[in-house]
Amino acid sequence: MSDTQQGGAVATSAPPSVDEGLTPAALAAKYGLSVSGARPGLVEYVRELWSRRHFILAFSSAKLTAQYSQAKLGQVWQVATPLLNALVYYLIFGLILDAGRGMTKGVYIPFLVTGIFVFTFTQSSVMAGVRAISGNLGLVRALHFPRATLPISFSLQQLQQLMFSMIVLVAVAIAFGSYPSLRWLLLIPALFLQFVFNVGLAMIVARMGSKTPDLAQLMPFVMRTWMYASGVMFSIPVMLADKPAWIADVLMYNPAAVYMDLIRFSLIEGYGAENLPAHVWMTALGWALAFGIGGFVYFWKAEERYGRG
Amino acid sequence: MADTNTNTDRSDVPTVICDDVHIVYRVNAGGGGKGSATAALSRIVGRGKAEVTRGVRKVHAVRGVTFTAYRGEAIGLIGSNGSGKSTLLRAVAGLLPTESGKVYTDGQPSLLGVNAALMNDLTGERNVILGGLAMGMSREEVRSRYEGIVDFSGINEKGDFISLPMRTYSSGMGARLRFAIAAAKNHDVLLIDEALATGDRKFQIRSEERIRELRKEAGTVFLVSHSNKSIRDTCDRVLWLEKGQLLMDGPTDEVLKAYERETAR
Numbered sequence: 307m308s309d310t311q312q313g314g315a316v317a318t319s320a321p322p323s324v325d326e327g328l329t330p331a332a333l334a335a336k337y338g339l340s341v342s343g344a345r346p347g348l349v350e351y352v353r354e355l356w357s358r359r360h361f362i363l364a365f366s367s368a369k370l371t372a373q374y375s376q377a378k379l380g381q382v383w384q385v386a387t388p389l390l391n392a393l394v395y396y397l398i399f400g401l402i403l404d405a406g407r408g409m410t411k412g413v414y415i416p417f418l419v420t421g422i423f424v425f426t427f428t429q430s431s432v433m434a435g436v437r438a439i440s441g442n443l444g445l446v447r448a449l450h451f452p453r454a455t456l457p458i459s460f461s462l463q464q465l466q467q468l469m470f471s472m473i474v475l476v477a478v479a480i481a482f483g484s485y486p487s488l489r490w491l492l493l494i495p496a497l498f499l500q501f502v503f504n505v506g507l508a509m510i511v512a513r514m515g516s517k518t519p520d521l522a523q524l525m526p527f528v529m530r531t532w533m534y535a536s537g538v539m540f541s542i543p544v545m546l547a548d549k550p551a552w553i554a555d556v557l558m559y560n561p562a563a564v565y566m567d568l569i570r571f572s573l574i575e576g577y578g579a580e581n582l583p584a585h586v587w588m589t590a591l592g593w594a595l596a597f598g599i600g601g602f603v604y605f606w607k608a609e610e611r612y613g614r615g
Numbered sequence: 616m617a618d619t620n621t622n623t624d625r626s627d628v629p630t631v632i633c634d635d636v637h638i639v640y641r642v643n644a645g646g647g648g649k650g651s652a653t654a655a656l657s658r659i660v661g662r663g664k665a666e667v668t669r670g671v672r673k674v675h676a677v678r679g680v681t682f683t684a685y686r687g688e689a690i691g692l693i694g695s696n697g698s699g700k701s702t703l704l705r706a707v708a709g710l711l712p713t714e715s716g717k718v719y720t721d722g723q724p725s726l727l728g729v730n731a732a733l734m735n736d737l738t739g740e741r742n743v744i745l746g747g748l749a750m751g752m753s754r755e756e757v758r759s760r761y762e763g764i765v766d767f768s769g770i771n772e773k774g775d776f777i778s779l780p781m782r783t784y785s786s787g788m789g790a791r792l793r794f795a796i797a798a799a800k801n802h803d804v805l806l807i808d809e810a811l812a813t814g815d816r817k818f819q820i821r822s823e824e825r826i827r828e829l830r831k832e833a834g835t836v837f838l839v840s841h842s843n844k845s846i847r848d849t850c851d852r853v854l855w856l857e858k859g860q861l862l863m864d865g866p867t868d869e870v871l872k873a874y875e876r877e878t879a880r
Contacts, residue, residue: 339632343711360754361749450710450725
């Protein structure tokens, strides 16, 4: 050891003489080098993210394809999984618990299926969001890209998954007497707003999950509580009729319930506007903007810290 | 050997400057508490005290490294396992934040890791596209380079493997495709972490050639390797790290000779 130490850390490859004596910082400034891994400004960050839009698309659809690639039935599961889910819930809540009080069967079944699919959309975005950074550390530590790419990709993957569920949903709606009408066009803004909300929420939990990976263990319980509180399988006003009114109001204005009701209203003929809370579209827009923008800024604030060992 | 042209293609323009870089890993759990429930409980109860009692251990991986790399240089990083070579590369790439000190770079250095953004369940074909996009290429760029990447990897030499999922590849084939994808882009600063150790001899020669090409395209190349031969063949300057400190920095032959003397004991 000792004889190599004599050589020390002396730079034996003679550096160019012109710049001799400059401090590293001054040298960096002279040649316009920038600090590696510094967080870009918000506008620059959005621009970087936009330039990665093709990667976001490719990554989300790659994840979607990879999901069922080991199964024999392959992509059939994209449709079969939500269908089976709907069946299970119908068996328990529709037949055994009779949670569809206040609705005819023709309304309740599409009501239930819509609720499950729409809530699953938010739920799986959140679950994927929690692990977006902590579950992809290899990627984060190997490549340089705006980290918001990951939660956005995962939410987009869930949106694509939802499109498959929509096939089932449309079939169920038609089978129970709701036929395509102009009102179905409302699905587009409703799903778009929910998607923006989901992305924002996914970015919030992605930052929290990157610091505390334990959240991934906790999240299923949080999500299940949220699901039962949002009236996925029952009508909130009917079930809570004998409780103080403010409880039903709080539950009905929670974002999951708002998006669920909007989509039910757009799709199901027997589910009229009287089931919607007042100012429902403004509420839906408000939630989307608050979480979309808030979540994005919150995520960006920690950009340079993701992937820290 | 490789340093015959050291003075001709080496310019005076710095591309990477490390200024007294320190990197500290914080390791959760597994630390003080030996993983038992009571240990975990005492960690939770002990919250709010010093970090050590919470089972957070600090690993000081890089301790005050300072150097300047110039355009056209190929720099090898050597040292025993755990000496901080890979960590230093990640810091240069801006992927690991420094505890103190600064890393200045020209443009965005890219780490050519052996584990890239690829998915084993997808075909090689889709992975080429995905990997290209992940490195920041545009769709058009990926399309125009697709053929070149597949040819370079040599995946299709033994039949139409590119349309099979990557999990069906042998480990050597997977590594070749990963290298081919990563080396397809011209990087300002390219960081390679033992990528050359994989693949057969024929592919190693081909990748060494590609690294020399990348160097000529005005970038700076960093190479971490345990193979003194591939360092000697590709690098003209070597940094020797030991215990997170820079032990020696100089021409390849000189440093390697000292390193070999040290390791031969």
